[in-house]
Amino acid sequence: MAKVKKAPRPKAQTPKGFRDYFGHEVRERTEMLSKIAGVYHRYGFEALESSAVETVEALGKFLPDVDRPNEGVFAWQDEDDNWMALRYDLTAPLARVYAEHRNDLPLPYRRFAMGPVWRNEKPGPGRYRQFYQCDADTVGAASVAADAEICAMLADCLEELGIPRGDYLIRVNNRKVLNGVLQAMGVTEEEQAAAVLRTIDKFDKVGESGVRELLGKGRLDASGAYIDGVGLAPEQAEPVLAFLTSKGATNGETLANLRNAVGDAPIGAEGVDELAEIADLLAAQGYGPDRIVIDPSVVRGLGYYTGPVFEAELTFEILDEKGRKRQFGSVAGGGRYDDLVKRFTGQVVPATGVSIGVDRLLAALREKGRVGGSETGPVVVTVMDRDRMADYQAMVAELRQAGIRAEVYLGNPKNFGNQLKYADKRHSPVAVIEGGDEKARGVVQIKDLILGAKIAENASLEEWKERPSQYEVARGDLVAKVREILEGQA
Amino acid sequence: MAKVKKAPRPKAQTPKGFRDYFGHEVRERTEMLSKIAGVYHRYGFEALESSAVETVEALGKFLPDVDRPNEGVFAWQDEDDNWMALRYDLTAPLARVYAEHRNDLPLPYRRFAMGPVWRNEKPGPGRYRQFYQCDADTVGAASVAADAEICAMLADCLEELGIPRGDYLIRVNNRKVLNGVLQAMGVTEEEQAAAVLRTIDKFDKVGESGVRELLGKGRLDASGAYIDGVGLAPEQAEPVLAFLTSKGATNGETLANLRNAVGDAPIGAEGVDELAEIADLLAAQGYGPDRIVIDPSVVRGLGYYTGPVFEAELTFEILDEKGRKRQFGSVAGGGRYDDLVKRFTGQVVPATGVSIGVDRLLAALREKGRVGGSETGPVVVTVMDRDRMADYQAMVAELRQAGIRAEVYLGNPKNFGNQLKYADKRHSPVAVIEGGDEKARGVVQIKDLILGAKIAENASLEEWKERPSQYEVARGDLVAKVREILEGQA
Numbered sequence: 008m009a010k011v012k013k014a015p016r017p018k019a020q021t022p023k024g025f026r027d028y029f030g031h032e033v034r035e036r037t038e039m040l041s042k043i044a045g046v047y048h049r050y051g052f053e054a055l056e057s058s059a060v061e062t063v064e065a066l067g068k069f070l071p072d073v074d075r076p077n078e079g080v081f082a083w084q085d086e087d088d089n090w091m092a093l094r095y096d097l098t099a100p101l102a103r104v105y106a107e108h109r110n111d112l113p114l115p116y117r118r119f120a121m122g123p124v125w126r127n128e129k130p131g132p133g134r135y136r137q138f139y140q141c142d143a144d145t146v147g148a149a150s151v152a153a154d155a156e157i158c159a160m161l162a163d164c165l166e167e168l169g170i171p172r173g174d175y176l177i178r179v180n181n182r183k184v185l186n187g188v189l190q191a192m193g194v195t196e197e198e199q200a201a202a203v204l205r206t207i208d209k210f211d212k213v214g215e216s217g218v219r220e221l222l223g224k225g226r227l228d229a230s231g232a233y234i235d236g237v238g239l240a241p242e243q244a245e246p247v248l249a250f251l252t253s254k255g256a257t258n259g260e261t262l263a264n265l266r267n268a269v270g271d272a273p274i275g276a277e278g279v280d281e282l283a284e285i286a287d288l289l290a291a292q293g294y295g296p297d298r299i300v301i302d303p304s305v306v307r308g309l310g311y312y313t314g315p316v317f318e319a320e321l322t323f324e325i326l327d328e329k330g331r332k333r334q335f336g337s338v339a340g341g342g343r344y345d346d347l348v349k350r351f352t353g354q355v356v357p358a359t360g361v362s363i364g365v366d367r368l369l370a371a372l373r374e375k376g377r378v379g380g381s382e383t384g385p386v387v388v389t390v391m392d393r394d395r396m397a398d399y400q401a402m403v404a405e406l407r408q409a410g411i412r413a414e415v416y417l418g419n420p421k422n423f424g425n426q427l428k429y430a431d432k433r434h435s436p437v438a439v440i441e442g443g444d445e446k447a448r449g450v451v452q453i454k455d456l457i458l459g460a461k462i463a464e465n466a467s468l469e470e471w472k473e474r475p476s477q478y479e480v481a482r483g484d485l486v487a488k489v490r491e492i493l494e495g496q497a
Numbered sequence: 498m499a500k501v502k503k504a505p506r507p508k509a510q511t512p513k514g515f516r517d518y519f520g521h522e523v524r525e526r527t528e529m530l531s532k533i534a535g536v537y538h539r540y541g542f543e544a545l546e547s548s549a550v551e552t553v554e555a556l557g558k559f560l561p562d563v564d565r566p567n568e569g570v571f572a573w574q575d576e577d578d579n580w581m582a583l584r585y586d587l588t589a590p591l592a593r594v595y596a597e598h599r600n601d602l603p604l605p606y607r608r609f610a611m612g613p614v615w616r617n618e619k620p621g622p623g624r625y626r627q628f629y630q631c632d633a634d635t636v637g638a639a640s641v642a643a644d645a646e647i648c649a650m651l652a653d654c655l656e657e658l659g660i661p662r663g664d665y666l667i668r669v670n671n672r673k674v675l676n677g678v679l680q681a682m683g684v685t686e687e688e689q690a691a692a693v694l695r696t697i698d699k700f701d702k703v704g705e706s707g708v709r710e711l712l713g714k715g716r717l718d719a720s721g722a723y724i725d726g727v728g729l730a731p732e733q734a735e736p737v738l739a740f741l742t743s744k745g746a747t748n749g750e751t752l753a754n755l756r757n758a759v760g761d762a763p764i765g766a767e768g769v770d771e772l773a774e775i776a777d778l779l780a781a782q783g784y785g786p787d788r789i790v791i792d793p794s795v796v797r798g799l800g801y802y803t804g805p806v807f808e809a810e811l812t813f814e815i816l817d818e819k820g821r822k823r824q825f826g827s828v829a830g831g832g833r834y835d836d837l838v839k840r841f842t843g844q845v846v847p848a849t850g851v852s853i854g855v856d857r858l859l860a861a862l863r864e865k866g867r868v869g870g871s872e873t874g875p876v877v878v879t880v881m882d883r884d885r886m887a888d889y890q891a892m893v894a895e896l897r898q899a900g901i902r903a904e905v906y907l908g909n910p911k912n913f914g915n916q917l918k919y920a921d922k923r924h925s926p927v928a929v930i931e932g933g934d935e936k937a938r939g940v941v942q943i944k945d946l947i948l949g950a951k952i953a954e955n956a957s958l959e960e961w962k963e964r965p966s967q968y969e970v971a972r973g974d975l976v977a978k979v980r981e982i983l984e985g986q987a
Contacts (some may be wrong), residue, residue: 414541
């Protein structure tokens with residue numbers, strides 16, 4: 008056999024589209040998920056952590072029609088040649104879990120789930136192949152009280168995370184109303200209905216007149232290309248435009264406009280009744296239209312869901328990457344889908360749920376300064392005399408036992424400047440120094456690194472002399488003095 | 498094209514070797530990880546959440562030598578035919594992350610990581626293909642102060658989780674001492690050294706005389722098979738037996754025995770010095786041999802690590818599946834490995850770390866009744882009149898706003914018995930009832946379900962009459978009365 012060439016060094020990098028999260032990024036997300044879990048739990052929802060790996064058969068949506076089902080999911084064959092894949096969301100696994108365990112689970116089953124999902128899609132800026140989802144769903148409840156409850160819970164979550172009333176709005180629409188509108192328009196053919204739905208999805212972008220053109224003959228878009236229209240007569244397009252623009256000053260007004268738009272289509276009337284009921288239920292719980300409002304211009308998800316749909320928006324303005332003001336926009340969405348487990352059992356089970364976009368919401372909170380900001384590192388005990396490591400370890404042990412985050416410098420202690428550079432890189436608030444002289448006198452030096460940095464930046468020589476940032480205290484007062492400095496910094 | 502046959506219904510089950518975690522299982526693990534993270538953080542360690550997916554090249558250990566690298570890891574090819582795989586532990590990703598970001602990370606770099614890992618191995622009872630790891634490592638610290646710190650941190654973690662002093666023991670050994678022993682034995686050839694290591698690994702199972710036989714001519718094992726020995730002369734085997742049995746009544750005695758075992762091999766003396774230093778550092782921080790002890794009979798991991806190795810054991814007895822008493826055993830282990838990033842950079846970077854077996858530790862805490870036990874569900878507000886759902890929702894909203902976990906029954910309310918069955922399945926502590934009569938009189942009925950169940954089980958008719966488990970209170974007193982009952986149950 009030929010001698011094997013020495014392998015080249017492997018590249019130290021994540022696969023394309025994946026990333027790592029460090030320190031405060033991890034902690035901030037963990038804290039956010041923990042707060043959301045607290046609200047979900049208070050509402051009676053139970054945690055579920057399903058396997059990250061599913062059979063491709065159970066995932067369903069991406070069944071392989073070629074040798075390797077690499078469209079949308081990351082998939083591989085197990086030792087028995089069965090296809091397995093990483094979950095691409097938390098809803099498909101819920102369907103599998105509910106179908107598998109339905110005899111043991113309570114009915115209705117309220118569950119929440121949070122964790123990474125994976126998409127085999129082209130990565131882009133801010134668009135990763137692994138990201139977090141955070142869902143809550145109620146399975147087996149046909150009543151729109153379940154939908155109303157999820158909207159209220161979503162409002163509670165946002166407030167729990169520090170987003171004040173007025174900075175968010177949850178908007179509610181209903182697919183059934185749209186179905187009524189389609190009937191009122193005389194659109195019965197499936198293909199034409201789908202074309203209308205696709206057009207409605209563009210309402211956010213092209214506005215009322217754009218939708219009117221696209222439902223009719225067509226439209227010249229901004230790039231100069233001509234987009235063919237659905238080909239409806241102008242009067243046929245009216246109900247859907249009435250639907251999209253029916254938002255009134257109050258829920259009552261909106262509901263009246265919607266009743267008009269659906270005419271006498273029974274499915275439409277049912278949809279409007281459901282929205283009225285949701286508004287009533289929420290009002291009874293104290294959630295007024297300043298927090299959750301009936302708004303037929305919510306179109307995202309209308310094609311996917313079968314009943315009420317809802318979307319949470321942050322209404323404050325941020326500056327986009329080009330420095331222009333814009334609203335932050337959607338951070339959560341959901342709705343009712345009534346065929347969750349039908350694929351598995353043949354049985355129709357009503358379900359409704361919401362998914363919170365964890366990463367977008369974290370970005371929003373960072374934008375508003377509600378998480379993150381200045382990171383404080385541990386107190387660093389420096390090493391002046393490497394033979395007295397036990398003394399320094401005893402100091403950090405005391406600090407830690409007092410609940411203070413602390414560490415001893417564990418690198419090569421020869422160069423003291425490196426130790427202070429390390430403390431700086433760690434954003435340490437305080438450094439502790441005990442050389443041979445201090446040891447002999449029974450004292451330690453304690454440096455307030457944050458005050459020191461401020462003084463170095465701003466102070467005049469006089470101020471600098473008046474406000475020392477280094478203190479000598481008795482060794483026995485170490486913990487008390489460090490705590491005093493930390494409390495002064497907070 | 499032929500018409501496609503309707504696909505059969507997919508099976509609702511996890512892939513072989515995977516499982517789901519429900520409700521309290523998820524919560525208990527989350528709480529455990531959160532407590533451990535708190536201790537790690539207090540010690541100055543920073544969180545790292547690396548991508549679950551790595552290039553097979555970066556993972557290294559399982560490089561594909563066949564068409565598909567399906568040995569040990571779950572792997573697949575991306576769109577550019579590069580192999581990717583799910584991480585099989587948290588150490589290989591740390592090596593990749595450190596090599597990739599070493600210019601931005603502090604040195605030393607203390608990091609912790611917790612999350613699922615995946616193994617493509619034959620599943621068995623209690624042996625899953627996805628499980629949690631929870632690691633802390635210090636990269637770039639050559640000093641054994643780093644090892645001592647990790648042992649102290651491990652003790653703090655166990656106590657933080659409610660395992661009292663005396664119920665756990667952390668045992669520390671050193672690979673360098675073993676290397677000295679090998680020198681003292683005159684074992685220099687790599688293959689023979691590996692054979693000795695493999696034999697040492699059997700010490701836990703076959704004991705001193707078994708190891709003696711296996712180092713010599715060989716041994717008849719329990720099944721009647723003859724196991725060939727390493728073929729050392731009896732006197733050659735002595736140093737390793739002295740090493741394995743050198744545990745004395747105190748650390749000082751153990752260290753003296755070890756100095757004997759290594760003779761004048763310099764590497765051995767270095768190893769004993771390191772153990773002595775670790776014992777001193779720990780003593781200075783208040784961690785005596787009742788918590789962390791030098792114990793050369795720790796052999797697990799000696800083949801893998803390059804310096805100190807440590808193992809945490811729970812020392813209390815449990816009953817095994819056959820009802821026999823046995824010690825619970827190991828729940829965490831780690832040690833020093835000094836070639837973490839060499840594969841990537843060519844540079845030798847010293848590192849030491851520990852991995853806590855989350856699932857085993859949870860099982861231990863459940864065994865001791867320190868987590869789990871009786872699960873309490875939400876307060877259930879029943880639906881007596883489906884037209885008054887808004888009233889019931891208002892009740893749960895009040896309860897939740899008071900911090901009480903509560904839900905309204907969202908199933909079909911027609912059969913009241915089903916509602917109580919549901920409350921039972923949810924382990925609800927309290928049910929709230931408000932029929933038309935109660936509504937008219939401005940009251941609600943509150944059932945103490947836990948007391949009710951106790952009375953139904955145990956009480957005589959007289960007691961039952963004296964201790965009612967159902968109370969009628971004014972609607973305005975709902976929250977106060979529910980809180981009173983919950984506090985009485987706690």
